Amino acid sequence: MNDNEPYTTADGRKIGGVLMEMKNITLRFGGVKAITDISFNIREGEIRAIIGPNGAGKSSMLNVISGFYIPQEGEVWYKGAPRPQMKPYEVAQQGIARTFQNIALFEGMSVLDNVMTGRLNHMKTGIFAQALWKGKAEKEEEANREQVEKVIDFLEIQHIRKTPVSRLPYGLKKRVELARALAAEPSLLLLDEPMAGMNVEEKEDMSRFILDVNDEFGTTIALIEHDMGVVMDLSDRVVVMDYGKKIGDGTPDEVRSNQDVIDAYLGVAHD
Amino acid sequence: MPEQFYWGLEAALNGLMTGVLYALVALGFVLIYKASGIFNYAQGVMALFAALTLVGIMQGQVPFAHLINAIFGTDVHHFGWHLPALAGIILTLGVMILFAWIVQKLIFKHLVGQEPIILFMATIGLAYFLEGFGDIMWGSDIKALDVGLPQGINSWLDETTFNAFNYGFFIDNLDVVATVIAAILVAALVVFSQYSKQGRAMRAVADDHQAALSVGINLNFIWVLVWSLAGFVALVAGVMWGTKSGVQFSLSLIALKALPVLMLGGFTSIPGAIVGGLIIGVGEKLFEFLIGPMVGGATENWFAYVLALIFLVFRPQGLFGEKIIERV
Numbered sequence: 194m195n196d197n198e199p200y201t202t203a204d205g206r207k208i209g210g211v212l213m214e215m216k217n218i219t220l221r222f223g224g225v226k227a228i229t230d231i232s233f234n235i236r237e238g239e240i241r242a243i244i245g246p247n248g249a250g251k252s253s254m255l256n257v258i259s260g261f262y263i264p265q266e267g268e269v270w271y272k273g274a275p276r277p278q279m280k281p282y283e284v285a286q287q288g289i290a291r292t293f294q295n296i297a298l299f300e301g302m303s304v305l306d307n308v309m310t311g312r313l314n315h316m317k318t319g320i321f322a323q324a325l326w327k328g329k330a331e332k333e334e335e336a337n338r339e340q341v342e343k344v345i346d347f348l349e350i351q352h353i354r355k356t357p358v359s360r361l362p363y364g365l366k367k368r369v370e371l372a373r374a375l376a377a378e379p380s381l382l383l384l385d386e387p388m389a390g391m392n393v394e395e396k397e398d399m400s401r402f403i404l405d406v407n408d409e410f411g412t413t414i415a416l417i418e419h420d421m422g423v424v425m426d427l428s429d430r431v432v433v434m435d436y437g438k439k440i441g442d443g444t445p446d447e448v449r450s451n452q453d454v455i456d457a458y459l460g461v462a463h464d
Numbered sequence: 465m466p467e468q469f470y471w472g473l474e475a476a477l478n479g480l481m482t483g484v485l486y487a488l489v490a491l492g493f494v495l496i497y498k499a500s501g502i503f504n505y506a507q508g509v510m511a512l513f514a515a516l517t518l519v520g521i522m523q524g525q526v527p528f529a530h531l532i533n534a535i536f537g538t539d540v541h542h543f544g545w546h547l548p549a550l551a552g553i554i555l556t557l558g559v560m561i562l563f564a565w566i567v568q569k570l571i572f573k574h575l576v577g578q579e580p581i582i583l584f585m586a587t588i589g590l591a592y593f594l595e596g597f598g599d600i601m602w603g604s605d606i607k608a609l610d611v612g613l614p615q616g617i618n619s620w621l622d623e624t625t626f627n628a629f630n631y632g633f634f635i636d637n638l639d640v641v642a643t644v645i646a647a648i649l650v651a652a653l654v655v656f657s658q659y660s661k662q663g664r665a666m667r668a669v670a671d672d673h674q675a676a677l678s679v680g681i682n683l684n685f686i687w688v689l690v691w692s693l694a695g696f697v698a699l700v701a702g703v704m705w706g707t708k709s710g711v712q713f714s715l716s717l718i719a720l721k722a723l724p725v726l727m728l729g730g731f732t733s734i735p736g737a738i739v740g741g742l743i744i745g746v747g748e749k750l751f752e753f754l755i756g757p758m759v760g761g762a763t764e765n766w767f768a769y770v771l772a773l774i775f776l777v778f779r780p781q782g783l784f785g786e787k788i789i790e791r792v
Contacts, residue, residue, distance in 0.1 A: 259678065285680030297675035299668050310668045314680045316661040330660070373679065 202429065209237030211273075212413050213258065213381060218267035220253055227253040228264065229437045235381065240407050241415045242424045245434035246457070251417045252294060254434070255385050258415065259291045260284035272380075286314050290379035292370045294386045294417075300359040304350060304369050305341070307358055311376030312337040344376045347409070348402055364395035368402070375406060382406070384416035388423055396420070400427055425449065433457070470631040475753040476746050481639030483745020484646045485708075488701040489722040490729065490737035491650065492694040497731050499670045499690040502572065502583045506591035508719020510560075510695060513594050515702030515711045516602045517559050519609050522552035527601045549611035553699070560695030561688075568688045576683075595716060604713065609706035613641050642704045649700060650738055653693070657734075662689060724772035730782030739783060744768045 197210040213235040220228040228250045235241045243251045256262040258269065260281040269276045271287065279287075290311070299307050316333055345351055348368055353361060358369060367387060374382055387403065388396045400423055406412050418424045424431060425445040433441035433454045441447075441454040448454055492507040504510075520527065524543040533539055547555075571586055614637040626632035657663035668676045669686045676683060705715055721744070729740025748767040756763045775782065 261674075261677070280682075281677040282680045282682050285678055291678050293674065293678070297672050297678065299671035299675060301671050302667060306664065306667075310664055310676075310679050310681075313661060313665055313668075334659075377679065 206238060206408060207411070208239050208429065211235070212237045212271070213415075214270040215254075215258070216268045216270060218254070218257060218264045218269070220250075220257060220262055220264045226437050228257070228434075230267075231434070231437075231439045232267075233432045233439065233442055235413060235415050236430075237413055238407070238411050239413060239429040240403070240427055241413075242428035242431045243415065243417045243434060244419075244421065244424050244431060248436075249434040250437040251434055252385060253437075255291070255383050255415070255417055258284075258381075259289055259383055285377070288377070288380035289383065290374035290377040290381075291383035292367070292374050292385055292387060294389060296363075296366050296370055298358045298366060298370055298373070301357065303355050303357055304361070304372075305345070305354045307369055308341050308345060308372045308376045309337070311344075311373040312341060314377060315340075340378070341376050344372050347405070348372045348375070364391055364398075367391070367395075367399065371399075371402065371406075375410075375412070378410075380413065382412050382414045384414060386417050386419060388418060388420055396423060403427060467631060470629060470633075472750065472753055474633050474635075475749045477633065477635060478639070479746035479749030480742060481636070481643055481745070482749065483742040484639075484643045485701065485704055485741075486718075486721055486725050486745055487738045487741025488642075488646050488649070488697060488704065489718050490725040490741055491653070491734065492697040492701065493722055493726055494729075494731065494734055494737045495653075495694045495697065496690055499666050500572070500583075500687055501580060501670075502587060503580070503731070504694065505584065505587040505719070506594055507694065507698060507722065508716040509591045509594045509598070510563075510698035511702040511705065511718065512711070512713065512715040513563075513598045513702075514556055514560055514695065514699035515609060515706035515715060516598045516607075518552050518556040518611070518699070518703065519607045519706070519711050520602045521555050522547050522549065522611075523607075525602060530603065531600055553611070553703075556699055557696060560699055561692045564691030564695050565688050567691055568684060572687060573684060591716070595713065599713075606710045606712040607706075609703065609711050611703055611707065613638055613703075613707050615707070638704075638707060645700065645704075649697070650734065654734060662686070666690060721768060724768040726782070727772040727775050728782055730784040733782070733784035736782055736784030744771065747771060 199207065199209050201207055211234045214232075215234070216232050218228055218231050219226065231250075231254065243254055245251050253262060257264050260279045260283065263278060271289075276287075285291075299310065302310075315337055345354055348371060350365065350368055350372060353365060353369075358366060361369065371384070371387065374384075384403070388399050391399065403414060403416070404427065407414055416424075416428070418427075428445060430443060431441070431445055431448045432439060433448055433451070435457040440457055441451040443451070489507060489511060492510070493504060496502055496504045496507075519525075524545040524547070526532070526540045526543060529541050567590065571590065572583070575583055575586060616637055618635045618637045618640060621635050622632040657666055665676070665681045665686055666689065668679070668681055669683055673683060676686075701718070702711075702715065705718060709715075725737060725740040725744050727740075728743055729736030729738070744767075748764045751767045752761070752763045
């Protein structure tokens with residue numbers, strides 16, 4: 194199948210061309226190879242999962258995409274062009290938003306303020322206008338506020354908008370983090386174990402939100418997950434990693450029947 | 465009403481005004497500490513440096529005049545101009561922003577993620593460097609600073625209170641102006657940090673670096689911004705103190721008075737710095753007035769520190785500081 198050919202999924206979502214391509218990525222920490230020569234792509238509008246056992250290098254891969262780690266070898270292509278070496282904040286400004294495995298929220302701020310920080314890149318008014326708090330900045334704040342309220346509504350966290358994040362239970366924190374990433378209206382949304390540590394009910398909620406986000410806004414999503422069942426239900430295509438190497442890539446069904454994958458992960462860990 | 469009461473009231477009022485100045489210095493500490501976790505020992509020296517630079521620029525002093533003369537055998541001292549106060553203040557602000565940028569670029573950029581004690585040591589080094597640098601740049605003699613702020617007894621207040629209570633209150637005009645300016649400054653800072661884009665980014669950086677990066681905040685820019693703001697606050701404090709008692713190197717010691725203010729108010733709270741400053745200002749004046757005569761006076765030198773010690777024992781996070789709760 195040509196990776197650049199747009200198609201429509203069985204449930205009617207449109208998948209476009211390649212948005213991001215990882216080409217022969219190798220990442221080392223001193224002598225330890227975290228990622229070895231991995232290539233795969235992420236297409237516009239799809240939900241792409243990266244799975245693998247503990248220590249497979251999944252989070253490292255996500256950190257390479259979001260600019261927190263810089264690979265020693267290989268190239269990251271984004272929107273059809275190679276990406277020069279960038280700081281994480283520059284990557285974010287390019288429209289790549291992310292969440293963290295261990296939740297990185299601004300604990301001292303309210304939910305609303307947290308989600309508002311997601312809009313920082315959409316605020317263009319200069320520092321002096323901001324300091325003087327003139328009409329333009331005010332109008333901009335209002336427009337951003339509207340978008341934020343939309344996201345808050347969408348993720349059903351209206352009832353906690355004024356609550357300081359530090360007081361929220363774990364599951365809700367995860368949802369607020371998703372809201373903050375979503376408020377940035379990202380071209381690519383990276384989710385690092387969005388369901389880690391959740392109970393069954395919270396997991397179901399989160400799955401629904403991920404699907405809804407993708408469906409409603411057409412957001413491209415790349416996620417890392419441990420829970421195999423969840424991944425298979427959610428994603429269009431799956432990359433499987435083990436010991437820093439890619440051992441499988443394809444639709445959930447293809448991956449499920451891949452012998453390497455079964456050996457490394459499925460066959461051992463499940464059933 | 466007994467005269468004693470009026471004396472006490474007058475002392476308290478004067479203390480209130482001094483407290484505002486303490487609060488101004490403490491504010492500079494809080495700004496940097498909140499956003500970067502750095503306890504900036506150099507804040508007092510920054511106030512001194514800002515005041516020195518302002519005087520130098522306004523009087524058209526040649527920077528590094530002694531050094532230049534010593535090396536080249538020349539005899540330059542002044543450019544021969546006198547700038548108006550406003551122009552001088554704007555130029556000095558420019559210098560403080562440049563200073564913030566250099567400090568971030570040369571020092572703290574390379575110390576990201578280090579232990580707080582290492583960052584603290586770096587600011588001690590910075591303080592001594594800046595003090596020496598200010599000396600070489602502008603000379604070490606005491607200079608008068610006059611930016612046109614009113615000084616002397618406020619005669620309106622004096623007359624009004626005399627007519628009302630038969631006792632005229634002695635309040636310095638400069639103190640009144642300082643209070644008003646400080647109030648405006650604090651209000652502006654609070655509004656800026658609560659509602660503006662950069663303010664929100666500042667709070668975000670203070671809270672979590674990683675998360676701040678992930679929403680596209682340039683940490684370096686925010687830190688330069690914070691140091692610039694602290695430089696601005698230092699300039700305001702330097703102008704006030706400099707006008708009051710001349711620009712001299714002991715100015716950097718006011719930073720020491722800011723320490724008990726911070727212990728009272730909490731290192732992370734802007735309102736805390738204000739209230740802490742006021743309490744110390746009023747407290748030391750009243751204490752001197754009431755208890756001073758019994759113990760032979762000079763209580764103002766130690767009262768603030770003893771109060772801070774008591775606070776450390778009973779409420780270590782200060783009045784407004786974030787509570788330190790350890791979960792097990």
